[in-house]
Amino acid sequence: MRVVRLLALPVLLVLAWWAVSGSSFYLPSPDRVGRAFAETWFSERLVLDVLPSVGRLLAGYVLAGLLGVGLGVLIGLSRRLRATLEPVLEFFRAIPPPVLVPLIMLLAGIDTPMKVLVIVSGCVWPILLNTVEGVRALDEVLSDTCRMYGVRGASRMRRFVLRGASPQIMAGLRQALSIGIILMVISEMFASSSGLGFTIVLFQRQFQIAEMWSGILLLGLLGLALSVLFRGVERRVLSWYYGSGAERA
Amino acid sequence: MTRTGSLGRLGYGLAGLGGLLVLMEAVPRLGLVDARFLPPASEILGTLAGQLVTPELWIALGETMRGWALGLALAFWAAVVLGVVIGIVPGLRGLTSSTVEFLRPIPSVALVPLATLLFGPSLGSTLMLVVYASFWQVLIQVLYGVAAVDSVAFDTARSYGLSAWSRVRHLVWPTALPYVMTGLRLAAAVAFILAVTAELVIGSPGLGAEIQVAQSSGAVPAVYALIVLAGLVGIGVNAAVRLLERRVLAWHPAVRSEVAA
CATH class of the missing domain: 1.10.287 (Helix Hairpins)
Structure with a gap:
């Protein structure tokens, strides 16, 4: 029964897609897209285009995470620093990340460093600002208790500051992940000779419609896989938080 | 402090x-960076x-804001109507959840090639990306909001003979409104990002296209100036939506007692 409920609408939608697919040049039938998917992506493209893209995304994302959490803790712990930097940081966050692509191309060329830098420059703000917010909202009683019990230095950082701020940090990381995927694709659409974004636009320019759709499908699956992965990590990291009966924000 | x-x-x-x-x-000036x-x-x-x-800049800004506002409005109303229907009709939520969970994480920029084919560098492309990206933000929040309706209150309303429409109007909508406003706030920011992105990548007229032109003609100060402007507009968009949120929810206890939501 559960399986039926889960699959009923998707099956119906694919059938509807099949039914209308003949009517337009731009909408090939599902089986053609499926075949194009197998032929296109289960080939050397997987190694030449898909894996490097994903690698750059992860590299940029991890860098942004380290940078964002590190600076965020630093800023969050100091009241003055926070008050000084908050407007500046809010401004940087308000800049739509994709507009930085032309700028970073200017500064860092069009190779891998540019793409990783683009991803870092977009992902870092939500992580940074959420970390600041999380550190700021740490429980003062707990903070005093830590001091009383002599919990200091690295141990205090790990067990109290990072742990206490982790719900906000995870919220920032979640926002950053979707920005990261957008930037991965865009940085490759701009000036590149390989990568997922480049390949999909190439198919479109050559009117390889079924292949183009298969690329869109692949990006969708990638987004889905990353969000499932993220939810798994989040549930792990925040198990203490959900366990304590706190509601998900 | x-x-x-x-x-x-x-x-x-x-x-x-x-x-x-x-x-x-x-x-x-010190020569640390060229x-x-x-x-x-x-x-x-x-x-x-x-x-x-220059009038050109204001025209470009107007184009961007038009794409943003139209796309946001379309996505918002579609998501609210669909969300309320899915949330209220029994069984519909279970039926649609797998599809929603599959479609939601698809990055909207994946639609760039499709938008280029269908609309070319025009408002249509911008709208397609903006609507897709902001729709899910609102829909998810509406679903949460409708799920938050107290079942006793719902049953009470029904036994007092409130029609389906008045139940939605007087019970479901006020309960869901804080969630809806959160969705709108998230969607407004995403919509602005995607509006500029569509202009930048596809070349639909607007701020993004101006940045692209400035970059390819080597007008570096203009690139920076336009990015600063985009940031300022982004701040304006966020502030405006927050203001709207406070206005619309002025009656809500969370806003009345000034507790940050």
């Missing part, structure tokens, strides 16, 4: 902004001021 109050905060904040400007002025790649802050702001008096 409580003693010095908001005035002290403001002072620190202004000092921070001033510091950024000084830094951006000094770094290229001024061809990072013009001094005064030059960037001067370029921005120069651009602000």
